[in-house]
Amino acid sequence: MADLTTNFIGITSPNPFWLASAPPTDKEYNVRRAFEAGWGGVVWKTLGEDGPPVVNVNGPRYGAVWGADRRLLGMNNIELITDRPLAVNLAEIARVKRDWPDRALVVSLMVPMNEGAWRDILLRVEDTGCDGVELNFGCPHGMSERGMGSAVGQVPDYVRQVTQWCKTHSRLPVIVKLTPNITDIRQPAQAARDGGADAVSLINTINSITGVDLDLFAPEPTIDGKGAHGGYCGPAVKPIALNMVAEIARTPSLAGLPISGIGGVTTWRDAAEFLALGAGNVQVCTAAMTYGFKVVQEMISGLSQYLDEKGLGSVQALVGRAVPNVSDWQQLNLNYVTKARIDEDLCIGCGRCFAACEDTSHQAIAMSPERVFSVRDEECVACNLCVNVCPVEGCITMERLAPGTIDPRTGREVRAEHGDWTTHPDNPGACAAE
């Protein structure tokens, strides 16, 4: 069985599954239950500066997007940072870390944009014996209106400045948690690195309204007839998170910057995808909030089985394996020609491929009166839409035309060599191939 032990910026944990800073990690009781269930680490829910704790709404904090059978596909929240006294949190963190020395315990922080505030809280947090801190530059709701959270994360100069303060005033490893509510994730990542961050974690939640109450004409979640945007999370955000992780992982100036992957990790497979795109571990929240802490057992067994099947002896062996294959569009091989192939034995005759292709694409699927569906190679551009809409896995596949054959759509011979846009004759800016 593959060893899932992970060393992330010097912090070891028995597996790469950490609970993200969020409601599940707000207090000792929950975190102990999480460790008992098998979680490799937690990022304690964000602490603010000493003084009167923040106040949360007393109406719904969460909104939801459901799929079939009320499967939770996406969730958003308008909860703020911890609303419990700082001293209580610090005492609990110290107790938990003492009792669970093999687990990662990182503390999330968010205080106002001044050096003194950060210095003060870092000194107190260090005393807990925790393994590191995560700077919450991500929460897009509530705290951002007070100049914190994503209000910091959206300004690279602020990201760098606060990171520098933290590295100056603490020996603890510093993880900078990034907001996705920006145009180019590489900018704040670069700023974090420039400020001396040990790692970045991403993504935090996405600005969102999960729905509109069509009786009240109010956004959801609705508090007394009004709604404010919240942070979106859960399976629905995974594709956005994967892309942002990959963008950082493949950017040369950011090479080697450790990444903690966050965003819709629900199964071992999701986690493996983040790892392959360069994350050194993953953080989970919505899956735990949906199913309880026990889900980590499936994540552990699944990732372990996968690593064994692939002959990868450790988590580290998987990290970043897909990064070299993340490419710019202009480098994609235009000589790679595929056609859809429909397996008649698997086909159940729903005709969705036909409707999709006929109505919205290239009229490349023929339908016989007996409901036999076949691909018209002379029209098929291999867009993959038929594969995506087919309800039967494996029924429609994309098969490559062998080099040397004629593509019936273009009438041209399929070339064996790589050929992309940079050298394509139709590209006015193409350089002649060397």
Add this chain to the structure above:
Amino acid sequence: MAANALTPGIVAGRLSPRDYATNFTDLHPPLDPHEAQVAADRCYFCHDAPCIAACPTAIDIPLFIRQIATGTPEAAAMTIFSQNILGGMCARVCPTETLCEEACVRETAEGQPVRIGQLQRHATDRLMAAGGHPFTRAAPTGRRVAVVGAGPAGLACAHRLAMKGHEVVILDARQRPGGLNEYGIAAYKTPGGFAQAEVDWLLRIGGITMRTGVMLGRDVTLADLRAEHDAVFLGIGLGGVGTLGTPGEDRDGVADAVGFIADLRQAADLAALPVGRDVVVIGGGMTAIDAAVQARLLGALNVTLVYRRSRERMNASRYEQDLAASKGVHIITNAQPVAIHGNGAVREVEFEYVDDDLTPTGVRFRLAADQVLRAIGQRLAGDDLPALAQGRIAVTGAGRSSLPGVWAGGDCAAGGEDLTVTAVAEGRDAAEDIHATLMAEG
């Protein structure tokens, strides 16, 4: 002493009041809203969907299921009713396992079709419970049409004609409208007085006069109807029942299954309804199944359904056969009756096994019986009708009979499938043809 399951003869009150109530509740309880959502989510919204092609009334099934899935069951019901005004009854009685659900691609894929019938009921129940009536009439045309028979074909025809602005009078020989919906379908498929409630709801469109207790050929002639109306639609069903031609058929205790079912449907108190201890049902169609199952549910100790051909040849679907078996009905195939024994009342029925081509094998057996129910098919009754073909009213196109201005549909017309839903389709299509014809006459 009160009767029980072991009491010989045809007696009432074999069960406790609670057993009667339990036995005759809904066979399939309606889906609750969440169940409906889950069931609706399974629909793939097929292109040119096979289920639509399999529906005799061509309801746009994927559309109405999507309307349920998106929280608008009322719109779903309108999609259904615009094609099939008796969509509520059809949701309950259609053999969906041989129609839409058999064609469902998820039946192909995994042997579990989308629950189309149940979803249809979910939608139609919702709209019907809202009260009122969702269709309105076109401007009056001044044309009058007589519809003979208040069964599914006649009701569907009348509703469509009324919608087009015609004045309609429906005549029915029975005391209550509904035809087989009211008199001929198993009680557990349509409990709670649904058949009458549906007729009441349908008539709310207005422009339809219902005259029950009026029989064609007895109280009124076809010639009179033709003289007094611009068109006539015959949806008179099959009023006659077949006989076995078996010696001893006249013994007490031998009766027609359709009468047994009709009595059951009209009974105010099921406990007052007598049933045999050893019941033999002869036949292989839906009527035979309905009679056999209900005999068991009324407390008969032994119910045997005997059919002269193989299981595969039975008109009742495999689903219905399995339902009967699950209710304790013993099914014997490839056997036909040769004698009904007894002294005054029936005591035994003697059968002989036959090949699929009905060649006797010489092997015989006897079944104890104090009640024998014939369910060997119905036939058209009455004279004074248009020309016949294969014993039913010959039709061309959308139900045009041999007589000008006379249309026919439902079981009485040749070429149908003896299904409620087929009757609805034929009544509806005849109405459209009548309307087009009358309007073309100017």
